Amino acid sequence: MTMRPLRRAGWTMRPLVPFLAAASAVLVAIVAIAIPRVHTETNDPNDTKGVLDVRRVRLAHGKGTEVTVLTFAKWTPPAIWDRANAYVFLDTQRGPEAEYFILVRSTGPKLHASLWRDRPSRRDVFLKNVRVRRKTPDGLSVRIPITVMEFGGFRDSYTWWTVTSFTGAICRRTCIDRAPDSGALEQWRPGHSPTPTTSTSTAPPDD
Numbered sequence: 001m002t003m004r005p006l007r008r009a010g011w012t013m014r015p016l017v018p019f020l021a022a023a024s025a026v027l028v029a030i031v032a033i034a035i036p037r038v039h040t041e042t043n044d045p046n047d048t049k050g051v052l053d054v055r056r057v058r059l060a061h062g063k064g065t066e067v068t069v070l071t072f073a074k075w076t077p078p079a080i081w082d083r084a085n086a087y088v089f090l091d092t093q094r095g096p097e098a099e100y101f102i103l104v105r106s107t108g109p110k111l112h113a114s115l116w117r118d119r120p121s122r123r124d125v126f127l128k129n130v131r132v133r134r135k136t137p138d139g140l141s142v143r144i145p146i147t148v149m150e151f152g153g154f155r156d157s158y159t160w161w162t163v164t165s166f167t168g169a170i171c172r173r174t175c176i177d178r179a180p181d182s183g184a185l186e187q188w189r190p191g192h193s194p195t196p197t198t199s200t201s202t203a204p205p206d207d
Contacts, residue, residue, distance in 0.1 A: 001134060040185045050166030051075040051174035052084050057162050057179045059187055064148050068104075068138035069162055069179075084166040088142060089118070091159045091184065094150040100140055100149055104132055113142045152184040156192035159184035 041058035048054075051073040058068045067088050085105050089098035095119055104113045113132035117125040132144040151158065161184045167174045 016166045017112075021030060021127055040187045042180050042185060044177070044179040044181065046072050048164075048175050048177040048182075050084070050164075050177075051080065052086065052164035052166045052177065054164055054179040057185075059144070059160065059185065065144040065190070066141050067144055067160070067162070068135070068139060069164070070136070070139040071164075072138070075111050076137070077106040078108060080166070081108045082170055084164065086140060086142075087163040087165075088144070088165065090144070090149065090162050092149050092155060094155065094159075097143040100127075102130060102144065104140060104142055106176065111140060115148065151189065155189070156185050157188045157194045159186045161185065168188065 009045045015137055034045045041056065043056050044054045046053060046055065050069065054069060054073070055072045056070040058070075060066055060068070069086055069088075071203075083105060083106075086105070089100040090100040093099050098118050100115060101118050101124075102113055102115050104111055106112075111132045111134065113130045115127045115130050117127060119125065127148060128145065133141050133199075135141055148156075162179045164177045165174055
């Protein structure tokens with residue numbers, strides 16, 4: 001847009017004030033659209049028994065891509081050893097299933113995370129161990145190795161969701177919580193154009 005000079009013969013500043021205000025509003029809107037989102041997040045209701053009932057998930061970009069899963073209850077790695085797992089599923093091909101998942105489990109004293117290729121009809125393939133850490137006593141944060149994963153042609157984004165499982169006295173048949181409850185969250189790949197933050201996909205339950 002080419003803006004007229006503020007002063008011309010016979011012009012005064014006052015008649016331009018509404019025009020400048022409107023132009024400023026349009027410019028702010030354009031800038032807001034152009035700035036890419038740096039995280040994707042969603043809340044989840046208190047709807048599952050067990051200590052790994054998810055209340056919030058968040059994907060953030062800092063020095064790498066990281067997913068944080070927060071639960072309603074506080075817990076420790078020893079308390080969930082051999083009882084609970086957390087998963088982050090990633091759809092990079094826009095098909096009916098996820099192509100990758102990250103498994104987070106307890107080894108007893110601490111958490112361990114690994115990246116796997118998800119193959120529904122065959123044995124899953126281990127790819128590499130990934131970083132996992134605890135920032136708070138009610139959650140975990142795991143690194144997503146975007147550069148290791150293969151993307152479909154012309155894919156500038158991917159979708160993801162989380163699943164937790166817990167077996168215990170109040171969850172003898174295994175309590176499973178999915179966040180979001182249906183569909184998936186969508187995130188653009190680093191260096192690509194931003195995309196909507198939600199998707200209607202209904203997939204199952206950088207370093």
